[in-house]
Amino acid sequence: xxxxxxxxxxxxxxxxxxxxxxxxxxxxxxxxxxxxxxxLYRRFLAAxxxxxxxxxxxxxxxxxxAELLVAILSRQGAxxxxxxxxxxxxxxxxxxxxxxWHDFCVNEVSAHQTGVIDASIKVLRxxxxxxxxxxxxxxxxYRSLETTAAEKVKLVESLGPGGTAxxxxxxxxxxxxxxxxxxxxxxxxxxxxxxxxxxxxxxEWPERLSLDVCYQxxxxxxxxxxxxxxxxxxxxxxxxxxxAVGVSPEQAAEALVAVDPIPSRMSEHTTCDGVTFVRDDxxxxxxxxxxxxxxxxKARAKRKILAIGSISDTPKSHSERQRxxxxxxxxxxxxxxxxxNYSRSALKARSRPDDESIMAFKTLxxxxxxxxxxxxxxxxxxxxxxRKSDHFDRLVLSRTDDMACWRQSCDKDRFCHACxxxxxxxxxxxxxxxx
Numbered sequence: 462x463x464x465x466x467x468x469x470x471x472x473x474x475x476x477x478x479x480x481x482x483x484x485x486x487x488x489x490x491x492x493x494x495x496x497x498x499x500x501l502y503r504r505f506l507a508a509x510x511x512x513x514x515x516x517x518x519x520x521x522x523x524x525x526x527a528e529l530l531v532a533i534l535s536r537q538g539a540x541x542x543x544x545x546x547x548x549x550x551x552x553x554x555x556x557x558x559x560x561x562w563h564d565f566c567v568n569e570v571s572a573h574q575t576g577v578i579d580a581s582i583k584v585l586r587x588x589x590x591x592x593x594x595x596x597x598x599x600x601x602x603y604r605s606l607e608t609t610a611a612e613k614v615k616l617v618e619s620l621g622p623g624g625t626a627x628x629x630x631x632x633x634x635x636x637x638x639x640x641x642x643x644x645x646x647x648x649x650x651x652x653x654x655x656x657x658x659x660x661x662x663x664x665e666w667p668e669r670l671s672l673d674v675c676y677q678x679x680x681x682x683x684x685x686x687x688x689x690x691x692x693x694x695x696x697x698x699x700x701x702x703x704x705a706v707g708v709s710p711e712q713a714a715e716a717l718v719a720v721d722p723i724p725s726r727m728s729e730h731t732t733c734d735g736v737t738f739v740r741d742d743x744x745x746x747x748x749x750x751x752x753x754x755x756x757x758x759k760a761r762a763k764r765k766i767l768a769i770g771s772i773s774d775t776p777k778s779h780s781e782r783q784r785x786x787x788x789x790x791x792x793x794x795x796x797x798x799x800x801x802n803y804s805r806s807a808l809k810a811r812s813r814p815d816d817e818s819i820m821a822f823k824t825l826x827x828x829x830x831x832x833x834x835x836x837x838x839x840x841x842x843x844x845x846x847x848r849k850s851d852h853f854d855r856l857v858l859s860r861t862d863d864m865a866c867w868r869q870s871c872d873k874d875r876f877c878h879a880c881x882x883x884x885x886x887x888x889x890x891x892x893x894x895x896x
Contacts, residue, residue, distance in 0.1 A: 492550040499553035499584045507586065509561045513706050516585050518570040518578070518613050519593025519635075521749060522695045523547065525687070525723055526593055527569050529699035533716040537708055538564030547571035549580040556584055565706065572612045582619045589705050590616045590644075591627040591698050595634035596748050610634040620644035625705040627698055630655040647705055649697035657701040664690045666739075666760035666841065674700060676710050683714045688727040688739060690759070691752040725848065725876065727756070732860040735838030737762070742846040742853040746774035750786055753845050758793045763839030767794040768828070770801055770846025770853060783807040787819065794843075796820060800828050800851070824889045825852065826867040829859055852877050 506512055515530065517523050524545055531542045539562060543555035547569035555568050568585055572578040595610045617626045617638045626642050629635040630650035639646045649657040657676050664670040670687040673680050674697070685696060696717065703713040722728040725743040732738070741753055750772070757765045767790050772782040783799060787810045790797050797819050799807040804821035811819050822828040836842070844853040854877045858864035866882055869889035877883050 492553075495557070496549055496553045496580065496584060499556040502559075503556050503584060503586050506556075506559060506561065511561070512559065512563055513565050513589065514585055514587045515565065515567045515589040515591065515702055515706070516570045516582070516587035516616050517567070517591040517593070517698075517702075518572060518616050519591075519629075520596040520609065521746075522593040522692075522698075523569045525692060525695040525726060526591065526698050526702075527567055528723055529695055529717055529720055530591075530702050531567050532720045533699060533703045533708060533713045534565045534567065534706070536712065536716050540565040540567065542566065543568035545569070547581075549577060549584060552581045552584050570616055572609075572615075575612060578612055578615050582616060587616065587619065587624070589625045589627060589702055590620055591702050592617065592629060592635045592638060593694060593698060594629055594632045596746070606634055610637070614638045614641050617642045617644075627701045627705060629694065629698070631694075645705075647701045649701040651693070655697075657697055657704065659693050659697050662690050662693050664688065664692075664756070664759060666756065666762065667737075670696070672696065674710060674714065676700075676704065679710065681710050681714050683717060685717050686719075686721050688722055688729060689752055689756040691755070692727070725854070727752075730857045732857070734836070734860070736836045736840050736842065736860070738842045738844060738857050740844045740853060740857070742770070742844050742851060743848050744773070745771050745845055745847045745851075747772050747777065747782055747785060748774070750845060751789060753843050754789045754793055757790070757841070757843055760841055762841035763837065764795045764841070765793065766796045766798065766836075766840065766842045768798045768800060768842060768844050768846075768853070768856075770799075770844075770851030773847065779803040780806040780809070784810055791818070794818075798822065798828065800825055800846075824867070824869050825855055826869075826889060829856055829867075832856065848876060849874050854878055855883075858883065 517527050527544045531540060534540050541555055541559045541563055543551055548571050552568050559566050570578060570581045592613060595606050618641050620626055620642050622643045624644035626644050626646045628638055628646060628648050630648035630652045648655045651659050660673045660675060662672040666688060670685045670690060670692050672683055672693055674683050683696060700710060700713045704710060725740050727739060727741050730738045757767060769786055775782060783806060787797055799821045802823060804823060807819060807821050846853050855864050858878060865884045866887040867889060868887045873880060
């Protein structure tokens with residue numbers, strides 16, 4: 462049997478078989494071993510008694526909250542963290558990288574499938590559990606907000622009496638989780654009775670998000686580099702979690718000033734011709750479009766263009782999704798542009814045949830060609846889509862002559878700026894090499 466496998470691996474086409482074997486058998490087996498080792502190692506670290514583990518879950522905002530919290534805690538002591546990679550095997554990798562002399566470990570905890578969070582909790586065993594919000598992300602898996610909340614509350618339920626739950630006071634599903642734990646609870650939000658309360662929130666591009674944070678009768682002005690008022694619900698939980706592990710609000714606020722937006726999560730890219738692109742194209746649930754529209758509404762720009770690619774996590778049809786976007790953005794954007802195979806159905810929402818405030822392009826290359834003749838210095842373009850299906854970073858790269866690939870269908874799970882084939886010419890239907 463071993464001889465046959467080896468023969469298949471080295472004969473023509475055997476390389477693909479080797480990859481399939483690695484993906485189907487070897488990698489899962491390695492992950493199982495790694496997870497079990499991490500569980501044992503976490504018990505050893507618990508005996509040391511010094512480390513504080515923080516787990517962050519929620520429908521959105523986990524990565525930015527984690528990034529902000531890590532920026533705060535890294536000034537207070539040695540830290541290990543897992544940002545972006547939030548599956549159980551990724552949590553295990555982070556835990557195995559922790560050493561007894563570290564002070565903190567921060568990790569996102571995913572609940573993208575039912576039951577996944579259980580294994581992650583056993584590995585991480587958090588001392589502090591942060592929940593950002595509950596919404597319709599992963600709609601195909603959960604179908605209702607109640608089911609989503611029932612899965613994510615497990616992180617809070619895992620806390621012991623000495624732990625701390627950091628909960629969103631403004632989200633009814635998250636706030637209800639306070640009843641499911643024996644741990645201390647710190648709430649955050651804009652509500653008047655939140656423990657860590659935000660006030661005077663402001664973000665009018667090109668200015669960045671600023672707010673006042675109130676805690677135990679004290680008011681502190683916090684300036685950030687983030688774009689969009691919705692990031693208030695990343696700043697507040699990061700500060701609340703920092704307070705939970707003993708950091709003062711003043712120290713937390715000082716650290717937040719230096720944190721840049723995470724690429725593809727409301728990140729700004731201004732090109733040499735004076736046009737600014739804001740990319741929010743990591744993922745695109747329908748309910749997150751409102752944050753993009755709100756940012757455009759309050760921005761000070763010559764013209765505002767909203768470009769929409771994929772819209773996910775909703776039972777609505779493509780045309781219903783498009784109409785929902787148009788209803789929100791019609792009075793805000795000078796142009797609303799849809800890109801993709803189903804984009805032309807959006808044109809039915811035009812008020813008259815010559816109405817060009819709503820446009821549609823089948824391919825990103827066509828849209829890029831339009832922008833080259835349309836955009837002027839001072840314009841603001843909001844790009845809302847999904848990383849794997851839309852590849853909106855091509856629009857920014859093309860303006861610096863750093864993009865030649867415009868293939869419409871690409872299965873690579875990465876951004877184009879990290880792809881070594883981006884400078885290899887390929888049209889909408891042309892193949893590109895497999896990496």
